[in-house]
Amino acid sequence: MFHMYLPIAGNSVNIFLILGLGGFVGLLSGIFGVGGGFLMTPLLMMFGIPPTVAAASDSNQIVGASTSGTLAHMRLGNVDIPMGVMLLIGGIAGGTVGVQVIKLLKAMGNADFLIAITYVIMLGGVGGYMFWESLQGMRHDNGLPIEKKKPRPKEEDEKKSFVQSLPFQYKFEKSGCKISMLLPLGFGVLVGILAAIMGVGGGFIMVPVMVYLLRMPMHVVVGTSLFQILFTCVNVTIMQAWSNHTVDFVLAVLLLLGSTIGAQVGTAVSKRLNADQLKIMLASLVLLVCVKMMAGLLMTPSIMVALKGGH
Amino acid sequence: MNRTIYRILLCVLAALVWCGSALAANGDPTLQLARTTLKITTFYNGTTLKASGTLPADSDVLLHVIGAKKNVALKVKGKVAGLLWMNKTDVELENAPAVYMVYTPERVGKDLLLSQLEGNAKALAKDVAMLGIGYKALVKDIAIKPETADKKFVFGEYVKLMEKAEVYGVYNGSVEYGPIKGGKKSFTVTLTIPPKMNAGKYLVEAITIKDGKADGRASEELTIELSGLPRMIASLSYEHSLLFGIMAVAIAVATGLLIGVLFKGGGGAH
Numbered sequence A: 001m002f003h004m005y006l007p008i009a010g011n012s013v014n015i016f017l018i019l020g021l022g023g024f025v026g027l028l029s030g031i032f033g034v035g036g037g038f039l040m041t042p043l044l045m046m047f048g049i050p051p052t053v054a055a056a057s058d059s060n061q062i063v064g065a066s067t068s069g070t071l072a073h074m075r076l077g078n079v080d081i082p083m084g085v086m087l088l089i090g091g092i093a094g095g096t097v098g099v100q101v102i103k104l105l106k107a108m109g110n111a112d113f114l115i116a117i118t119y120v121i122m123l124g125g126v127g128g129y130m131f132w133e134s135l136q137g138m139r140h141d142n143g144l145p146i147e148k149k150k151p152r153p154k155e156e157d158e159k160k161s162f163v164q165s166l167p168f169q170y171k172f173e174k175s176g177c178k179i180s181m182l183l184p185l186g187f188g189v190l191v192g193i194l195a196a197i198m199g200v201g202g203g204f205i206m207v208p209v210m211v212y213l214l215r216m217p218m219h220v221v222v223g224t225s226l227f228q229i230l231f232t233c234v235n236v237t238i239m240q241a242w243s244n245h246t247v248d249f250v251l252a253v254l255l256l257l258g259s260t261i262g263a264q265v266g267t268a269v270s271k272r273l274n275a276d277q278l279k280i281m282l283a284s285l286v287l288l289v290c291v292k293m294m295a296g297l298l299m300t301p302s303i304m305v306a307l308k309g310g311h
Numbered sequence B: 001m002n003r004t005i006y007r008i009l010l011c012v013l014a015a016l017v018w019c020g021s022a023l024a025a026n027g028d029p030t031l032q033l034a035r036t037t038l039k040i041t042t043f044y045n046g047t048t049l050k051a052s053g054t055l056p057a058d059s060d061v062l063l064h065v066i067g068a069k070k071n072v073a074l075k076v077k078g079k080v081a082g083l084l085w086m087n088k089t090d091v092e093l094e095n096a097p098a099v100y101m102v103y104t105p106e107r108v109g110k111d112l113l114l115s116q117l118e119g120n121a122k123a124l125a126k127d128v129a130m131l132g133i134g135y136k137a138l139v140k141d142i143a144i145k146p147e148t149a150d151k152k153f154v155f156g157e158y159v160k161l162m163e164k165a166e167v168y169g170v171y172n173g174s175v176e177y178g179p180i181k182g183g184k185k186s187f188t189v190t191l192t193i194p195p196k197m198n199a200g201k202y203l204v205e206a207i208t209i210k211d212g213k214a215d216g217r218a219s220e221e222l223t224i225e226l227s228g229l230p231r232m233i234a235s236l237s238y239e240h241s242l243l244f245g246i247m248a249v250a251i252a253v254a255t256g257l258l259i260g261v262l263f264k265g266g267g268g269a270h
Helices: A015-032 A037-046 A051-075 A081-108 A111-141 A153-165 A182-198 A203-213 A218-244 A249-272 A275-298 B002-025 B106-112 B123-130 B135-141 B151-164 B229-239 B241-262
Strands: A003-006 A011-014 A169-172 A177-180 A305-307 B030-033 B037-040 B047-056 B060-066 B069-080 B084-097 B100-105 B143-145 B168-181 B184-193 B200-210 B213-226
Touching: A003 A015, A003 A249, A011 A015, A015 A037, A015 A051, A015 A218, A015 A249, A015 A275, A037 A051, A037 A275, A051 A218, A051 A249, A051 B241, A081 A169, A081 A182, A081 A203, A081 A218, A111 A203, A111 A275, A177 A182, A182 A203, A203 A218, A203 A275, A218 A275, A218 B241, A249 B229, A249 B241, A275 B084, A305 B151, B030 B200, B030 B213, B047 B060, B047 B200, B047 B213, B060 B168, B060 B184, B069 B151, B084 B151, B100 B184, B135 B151, B143 B151, B151 B168, B213 B229, B229 B241
Parallel strands: B037 B213, B100 B168
Antiparallel strands: A003 A011, A169 A177, A305 B069, B030 B047, B047 B184, B060 B100, B060 B200, B069 B084, B084 B143, B168 B184, B200 B213
């Protein structure tokens, strides 16, 4: 009675387990603004869901969690819609390019190796930098001396004048900055390419891009990231269902029920944490996933074959 | 006239009885399944199925459950740059069954535990493989591409993968015998039907063994089919895939909006 049969996944799952998984990932979505795809898909695979079905059904549940989270953040005034639209357009264009890059890598051989290395470098680099930077911020708040080197005034002026010289300047109200639209478009393309190579929604790359490169306030980053992920995953869900028949509706609904509630709780939790605390928690999570990936790559596997077509 | 007819009928009856005993004498078992069709419904989590029959008193019986044979594309893991374990080489196993389970009685079972393809092969194990039972027999029917790949190694690892999914297995000691009556004994076995045994047709075959040789066979077809909600969803997903995708998104968005409205007064959003 506590199990439900998943017709597309071809397996049955414990209902409460899936609700719990969805709730956990929804919580992360609400706190950090990441879709959780980089966590949920491996977790589902651990519980016997085929990788392609896990990835596609995960996209479906991210739509629900992101809708709930975006709505919550909109009420808090945390969604910069123009910024989100620019990042989204860039992301879709980048994703399309990324798929072609994958095809090229596969033709060259060793695509899996390059993808795995990209994953580890991105997770380690992003997580490590975020951890160090937020630690510095927390030390500063506590009045402790920081090791940060202040950029030279000339360097700052040069950077500022380059950014201001770019065309299509636009005042992004919620983010509190006036920058060229080409910047979020360009970064969106970069994130889209990386997301296609790594097979993720891009949240854990997009959030650091918004924080460190676009200099957006952390709370606006969370809401805007959710907004962008929502539309990316709508596209992915429809395409996966149409082309590959890998969206398991029952699995997605169970994950949704857990994740939408988790996202609401996560939004409430994020309000109680300051920006550096949010950053350091996300950084720790990203680094944990990086360590797990490295362990998987270095340790001798128990079974030396895998079904082709997996993640 | 009546006496003549009566004598003819008696002769026919005697001939029939003699034929029956002759058939029994060649070792063919009988096999019945409690159900020949299983339905996968909404809360399905696998099931069990009772198989029973009779066999000659001086024989043993093994059962195997075999799924449809198909070509399986695999990736073999190897070290890249001497350090990292990755999916490295593409291989394909041809004619590998989707499901393979062997059920054995206790007495014969130990010699049939052939899940380790390496190690010392006992004489009986070789004989058993020659009977067409067990993994060592299965590997003979399977081809591998490219042909230069180590078939024994790849198949051994494939068996481990399938055993983890519970669709391959050797169940030692699961066949139970009843008392001997009239030169025959009954047998019963509870077949395991895991949830990963998908909709399709499966062959359940009973093989009697005497003096290390196959003496007779009997088989039944088992059908597993989707029913109710799982059937409706699978049908929608494959036959109206675009509509299914749009529907999946619409329900996701609606659920998200509903939860957002429900939490409006407190809890999450404020």
